[in-house]
Amino acid sequence: MKTPYIYIGTKGYFNTPGVAPTSNVAALATFSIASAGLLTAVKADSVATTALGYRVVHVAGDQVDDTRGTDYTNDFVTGALFNVDGDSDHNQDDKFAGDVTELTGTTAYLSGAANGVITVGDNVAAGTIGVVATGMLMTTNDTVVVEQTKRHDTAGNGAAAGELSSAYAYPMTGFLGANPVAYAKTHYDGTVLDRTDLHFLSTDGTGTNDIITVIHTAGKYPDLVKTMEAIANCGIYNRAVTFYDLDINGIETFAGGPSLSGQNDLGIVGIFRTTA
Amino acid sequence: MKYLLVNDQATLTSMGAVDQTFLFPQNAVLGIESVNDTTTALLVQGTNDVDDEDTIVMVHADKSAAATHKVERNLIDDAVAAINNDSRLGFTVLFDLLNNVKLPNQTLAGSTYTED
Numbered sequence: 005m006k007t008p009y010i011y012i013g014t015k016g017y018f019n020t021p022g023v024a025p026t027s028n029v030a031a032l033a034t035f036s037i038a039s040a041g042l043l044t045a046v047k048a049d050s051v052a053t054t055a056l057g058y059r060v061v062h063v064a065g066d067q068v069d070d071t072r073g074t075d076y077t078n079d080f081v082t083g084a085l086f087n088v089d090g091d092s093d094h095n096q097d098d099k100f101a102g103d104v105t106e107l108t109g110t111t112a113y114l115s116g117a118a119n120g121v122i123t124v125g126d127n128v129a130a131g132t133i134g135v136v137a138t139g140m141l142m143t144t145n146d147t148v149v150v151e152q153t154k155r156h157d158t159a160g161n162g163a164a165a166g167e168l169s170s171a172y173a174y175p176m177t178g179f180l181g182a183n184p185v186a187y188a189k190t191h192y193d194g195t196v197l198d199r200t201d202l203h204f205l206s207t208d209g210t211g212t213n214d215i216i217t218v219i220h221t222a223g224k225y226p227d228l229v230k231t232m233e234a235i236a237n238c239g240i241y242n243r244a245v246t247f248y249d250l251d252i253n254g255i256e257t258f259a260g261g262p263s264l265s266g267q268n269d270l271g272i273v274g275i276f277r278t279t280a
Numbered sequence: 281m282k283y284l285l286v287n288d289q290a291t292l293t294s295m296g297a298v299d300q301t302f303l304f305p306q307n308a309v310l311g312i313e314s315v316n317d318t319t320t321a322l323l324v325q326g327t328n329d330v331d332d333e334d335t336i337v338m339v340h341a342d343k344s345a346a347a348t349h350k351v352e353r354n355l356i357d358d359a360v361a362a363i364n365n366d367s368r369l370g371f372t373v374l375f376d377l378l379n380n381v382k383l384p385n386q387t388l389a390g391s392t393y394t395e396d
Contacts, residue, residue, distance in 0.1 A: 009360045170313060171356070172313045173360065174312075
């Protein structure tokens, strides 16, 4: 019998607390394809962040003077100039709670040998990475988001294709259910997030299940469920219905909410397969 | 119920053994997923072991190349259309190396069927 198919692309997303530096560097918590849908390839301090398929964004949790690299002058979300609090140096390196900084400096951070560890340098001259202009001195009240911005076909986003940026299509007859999972994190734009796991019959035929993890705006679980119902009963059989996709140019495609609007009605910030 | 047929053998005499030619019902499909930049797998409930999968690998152009970055997405659409096809014959040929039949976005050479 015929059934609609759902197409699900990958967008890696890792949201983690800041780490106070030791000897001028701070290694963020380890992430993996299974936990974040993302495994960054080696990035040395000579590799421009514009060459990568992901971005690293810092959100200040509290006010600390003289902690942000002087290259960073504008808030990543609002575009506004960072505040100048009038301390003695009058630079915009004074961090205020809620300030959002994309770490764009070439020497801002390193990524290990596909080991899921990003190391951020602080904003002092000493140390191996992070300089006065590009570093970020974090506290544990800060938040760092590592967000995939393109499919994996860029140097910094996975050395091998493998499971990176994989795409999946499932028959909707194999959809087992949607399970909310505690998440309790906030996106860099201030949006509170929830997590929902979509369960499908496993493609390995073993009687287990594949889990697609969706990180989305808090409170959207009912709409997500209605969206799955809409796709299951859409009557489209000659192609797969895109739930989410991210292409090599960074273009995102959404099913939308229950009306299948094609917009990001669910507020998806990350989506990846955690169990196969 | 409609059926799908695949054959990865180029000569008549080599068809018929394990890992060569396969007919399966459209409701046996478990899913379609990326393998790497140039191959995508169609996974089907195992015929020899129902607690395992049979694997149909479809080769395509390089999805990491700018000119062909949509090829895998389009191939998945091709496969879904074939799986859901209302064929009057009762079956649809997904690909057939002997008769040079393939999906529009597929590369026939190297496309395989493997029984688990």
